[in-house]
Amino acid sequence: MQRHLISAADLTRDDAVLILDTAEEMARVADRPIKKLPTLRGRTVVNLFFEDSTRTRISFEAAEKRLSADVINFTAKGSSVSKGESLKDTAQTLEAMGVDAVVIRHGASGAPYRLATSGWIDAAVVNAGDGTHQHPTQALLDAFTVRRRLVGRDTGLGKDLDGRRITLVGDILHSRVARSNVDLLHTLGAEVTLVAPPTLLPVGVETWPCEVSYDLDSTLPKSDAVMLLRVQRERMNAAFFPTEREYSRRYGLDGDRMAKMPDHAVVMHPGPMVRGMEITAEVADSDRCTAVEQVTNGVSIRMAVLYLLLGGNEPAVSHARTTEEK
Amino acid sequence: MSKTLIRGAKVLGGDPQDVLIDGAVVEAVGRNLPAEGAEVVEADGKVLLPGLVDLHTHLREPGREDSETVLTGTRAAASGGYTNVFAMANTFPVADTAGVVEQVWRLGQESGYCDVQPIGAVTVGLEGAKLAELGAMHESAAGVTVFSDDGKCVHDAVIMRRALEYVKAFGGVVAQHAQEPRLTEGAQMNEGVVSAELGLGGWPAVAEESVIARDVLLAEHVGSRVHICHLSTAGSVEIVRWAKSRGIDVTAEVTPHHLLLTDELVRSYNPVYKVNPPLRTERDVMALREALADGTIDIVATDHAPHPHEDKDCEWAAAAMGMVGLETALSVVQETMVDTGLLDWAGVADRMSFKPAQIGQATGHGRPVSAGEPANLTLVESAYRGQVDPAGFASRSRNTPYEGRELPGRVTHTWLRGKATLVDGKLT
Ligand SMILES: [Zn+2]
Numbered sequence: 002m003q004r005h006l007i008s009a010a011d012l013t014r015d016d017a018v019l020i021l022d023t024a025e026e027m028a029r030v031a032d033r034p035i036k037k038l039p040t041l042r043g044r045t046v047v048n049l050f051f052e053d054s055t056r057t058r059i060s061f062e063a064a065e066k067r068l069s070a071d072v073i074n075f076t077a078k079g080s081s082v083s084k085g086e087s088l089k090d091t092a093q094t095l096e097a098m099g100v101d102a103v104v105i106r107h108g109a110s111g112a113p114y115r116l117a118t119s120g121w122i123d124a125a126v127v128n129a130g131d132g133t134h135q136h137p138t139q140a141l142l143d144a145f146t147v148r149r150r151l152v153g154r155d156t157g158l159g160k161d162l163d164g165r166r167i168t169l170v171g172d173i174l175h176s177r178v179a180r181s182n183v184d185l186l187h188t189l190g191a192e193v194t195l196v197a198p199p200t201l202l203p204v205g206v207e208t209w210p211c212e213v214s215y216d217l218d219s220t221l222p223k224s225d226a227v228m229l230l231r232v233q234r235e236r237m238n239a240a241f242f243p244t245e246r247e248y249s250r251r252y253g254l255d256g257d258r259m260a261k262m263p264d265h266a267v268v269m270h271p272g273p274m275v276r277g278m279e280i281t282a283e284v285a286d287s288d289r290c291t292a293v294e295q296v297t298n299g300v301s302i303r304m305a306v307l308y309l310l311l312g313g314n315e316p317a318v319s320h321a322r323t324t325e326e327k
Numbered sequence: 328m329s330k331t332l333i334r335g336a337k338v339l340g341g342d343p344q345d346v347l348i349d350g351a352v353v354e355a356v357g358r359n360l361p362a363e364g365a366e367v368v369e370a371d372g373k374v375l376l377p378g379l380v381d382l383h384t385h386l387r388e389p390g391r392e393d394s395e396t397v398l399t400g401t402r403a404a405a406s407g408g409y410t411n412v413f414a415m416a417n418t419f420p421v422a423d424t425a426g427v428v429e430q431v432w433r434l435g436q437e438s439g440y441c442d443v444q445p446i447g448a449v450t451v452g453l454e455g456a457k458l459a460e461l462g463a464m465h466e467s468a469a470g471v472t473v474f475s476d477d478g479k480c481v482h483d484a485v486i487m488r489r490a491l492e493y494v495k496a497f498g499g500v501v502a503q504h505a506q507e508p509r510l511t512e513g514a515q516m517n518e519g520v521v522s523a524e525l526g527l528g529g530w531p532a533v534a535e536e537s538v539i540a541r542d543v544l545l546a547e548h549v550g551s552r553v554h555i556c557h558l559s560t561a562g563s564v565e566i567v568r569w570a571k572s573r574g575i576d577v578t579a580e581v582t583p584h585h586l587l588l589t590d591e592l593v594r595s596y597n598p599v600y601k602v603n604p605p606l607r608t609e610r611d612v613m614a615l616r617e618a619l620a621d622g623t624i625d626i627v628a629t630d631h632a633p634h635p636h637e638d639k640d641c642e643w644a645a646a647a648m649g650m651v652g653l654e655t656a657l658s659v660v661q662e663t664m665v666d667t668g669l670l671d672w673a674g675v676a677d678r679m680s681f682k683p684a685q686i687g688q689a690t691g692h693g694r695p696v697s698a699g700e701p702a703n704l705t706l707v708e709s710a711y712r713g714q715v716d717p718a719g720f721a722s723r724s725r726n727t728p729y730e731g732r733e734l735p736g737r738v739t740h741t742w743l744r745g746k747a748t749l750v751d752g753k754l755t
Pocket of ligand 1: 477478479504556557603604
């Protein structure tokens with residue numbers, strides 16, 4: 002693995018499978034009475050959030066604490082950091098404090114890449130979502146969820162997603178989740194299809210390693226997993242689609258549409274869901290919907306990523322066992 | 328008056344000749360000219376060009392003296408072989424009155440390194456709503472003939488039409504920065520394969536091309552001439568080519584960076600590559616080179632856009648747009664046009680001196696290297712190759728996309744009306 006995790010495209014198949022397998026080990030720890038591992042004791046991880054996202058921050062924080070890291074939360078309020086220089090200033094402050102890893106969320110695409118490559122800081126950088134670019138831990142937790150559901154928790158170990166048909170539906174244009182997932186799922190051997198109105202697909206999407214369709218109904222029967230992306234209501238003000246109602250009629254997943262999916266197929270959502278827009282309550286609350294599992298899996302994946310980046314050379318869990326036996 | 332003998336220079340790339348400067352003018356061009364009483368500059372193997380003329384420079388004064396001043400900008404110009412630069416109007420305050428253009432013009436006179444011809448704003452405050460006092464700027468000491476809202480597009484079709492018509496009264500020209508504002512809201516880079524991957528707001532080629540198409544048709548309709556700033560797409564080239572074939576009085580420029588760099592560089596998220604118009608694709612670069620060679624694009628203009636370090640030392644979205652270019656322009660043109668066989672040195676003289684002077688109606692610049700002409704000259708060591716080192720720039724800013732890149736050619740001497748402003752690569 003590389004020293005930073007900036008983009009899902011940077012991961013090889015073997016890197017990705019290693020992370021998924023390590024996350025399964027981490028998940029087993031969560032099933033124990035004592036959920037903590039001493040792996041990152043004495044290491045400092047900063048959650049540097051320039052954009053509000055309580056869900057993602059809490060998930061990282063839980064992962065860091067379960068690995069016994071010292072955690073610093075730095076949440077910069079939107080407007081005061083609109084000027085770029087504060088990213089550099091903040092980075093140098095953190096560098097002076099001797100942090101080992103920076104988990105960064107930023108509204109500007111490329112900010113984590115800049116942080117990792119500009120010589121401002123030595124720490125490992127984990128991208129927790131940048132602009133409309135990438136959100137690699139989200140893609141990893143999605144792949145983890147798909148593998149568990151479709152391949153199996155134990156039978157999945159060491160395996161990728163070869164031949165699994167995964168459909169992403171919604172605002173692809175503005176979605177870092179979509180970009181990360183296309184990269185990672187392709188690397189893992191899945192067949193990816195994007196479904197969206199043409200206005201919500203980027204120019205240049207034809208070069209991505211996936212299929213593109215404007216028609217959800219014809220894609221559903223050929224999907225092993227359908228991943229719904231959040232569609233912000235404000236997009237209709239910029240003429241990306243006419244009305245909320247028309248969007249949900251053409252691209253929303255309701256019970257009737259879900260019935261067109263194969264029996265084994267699952268419905269995924271990275272959250273937060275806009276019920277009534279891209280997903281109906283009936284679908285969101287059905288047991289085919291993995292949204293809650295995805296949240297749980299997110300902690301395991303982030304534990305695995307931090308563990309692997311901060312370089313535990315010994316297996317994380319056996320190490321834990323000896324500690325527990327003390 | 329002092330005399331200078333430039334010995335054995337390839338004038339416009341031709342056979343070696345001597346050029347004798349007496350005072351402010353070229354006294355003679357020929358072989359074995361007498362050296363008596365003259366300071367001799369050995370120019371064996373070097374190329375002598377007319378002093379370069381840049382129709383598109385941002386000198387930043389007044390208002391942003393932290394990035395450039397008229398003095399530092401004209402020193403950079405002399406370093407790059409320029410003897411005349413046209414200073415864009417997007418200063419603070421905007422150069423939209425006779426007072427501001429006269430101030431810039433006077434600062435240029437005082438600098439002594441390079442003539443400065445101010446460009447006047449088309450609309451008050453570059454806001455695109457109300458015509459600035461174009462006639463007053465023309466009649467001022469600065470004698471403005473080129474008008475541009477550069478940085479912003481004169482997007483309102485009626486305002487553009489009126490400006491094109493109005494400046495005919497005194498032979499002015501409107502230089503359009505072609506950028507449809509609605510299509511480029513939040514735009515960060517060329518819209519295409521790379522922007523899709525990087526998640527940066529796309530800047531579609533059509534935002535440039537649609538404005539150019541509209542403006543050449545407007546120019547035709549009202550019988551005016553129009554100049555198009557920094558063409559950056561293959562489609563823009565096609566439109567200008569079509570317009571010229573139709574007899575429309577249109578001229579166009581291309582920047583050195585659009586002749587060399589592509590949007591692939593943005594993958595680094597390094598804001599030195601952030602520029603307006605954005606870097607485009609390889610296909611566009613090739614079309615621009617071809618168009619400059621066949622004359623569809625008339626001139627090279629630098630769009631020299633200095634920015635302080637902190638405006639580039641940040642994440643992409645927060646960074647300022649623009650690159651410095653005066654001190655690397657000729658090298659980039661040699662790399663992309665001369666060394667590729669697309670253009671000879673006479674062609675370079677045409678695209679970087681004769682034609683820009685003609686479009687801007689610069690007097691005393693862009694003249695042939697012959698007896699009786701003003702001694703505005705540039706001597707180039709074309710055999711040189713070296714890495715670009717921004718630390719050596721005369722510009723106050725360092726925002727070059729070429730740092731560390733090996734480029735050919737180096738300007739060793741520049742003369743402004745017979746006075747050396749650059750000697751052996753050093754400013755006087
Ligand atoms: Zn411009």
